[in-house]
Amino acid sequence: MTRNPLASPDTLAVNAGAHLALTAAAAFGVSLPALSSAGLAFLGGGIAAGVVLALAGLSEHAPIRLVLAGTVVAMGLASVTAALLMIFAQSTQGCSSGALGRSTSPGSPDCCPCFPWWWGQPSAWSC
Secondary structure (H helix, E strand, C coil): CCCCCCCCCCCCCHHHHHHHHHHHHHHCCCCCCHHHHHHHHHHHHHHHHHHHHHHHCCCCCHHHHHHHHHHHHHHHHHHHHHHHHHHCCCCCCCHHHHHCCCCCCCCCCCCCCCCHHHHCCCCCCCC
16 A cells, blocks of 8 residues: 555554554453454554544655654554553553563463473473
8 A cells, every 4th residue: 555664554553553442441341252352453453544544645645644644643542552551550450461462471371381381380281
């Protein structure tokens, strides 16, 4: 679409929109099954990408404007997400580790049950 190698999903605010949607659901106590949370993340990323596309508009400078609009929207959404994480610290306790690419906290037994040596745990688990 942009023919620009800098136009990755994080530059176009897709990641920030997905993270905000999941953090807002956790902050306001919405309990979702695993597949519904993936759909919510997809919806949040899609809305963020739509806002970026609307801000960029159609012109001859569209690729540059698209990347700039995406960066601004991503920073704004990250700010709102950080505010939700601070205000609702109890209900959003696990949301920040998911944004860092982890599904569970490091050192927890369900993180790598097949490789207990990875976290220095005794080999009590079996696959």
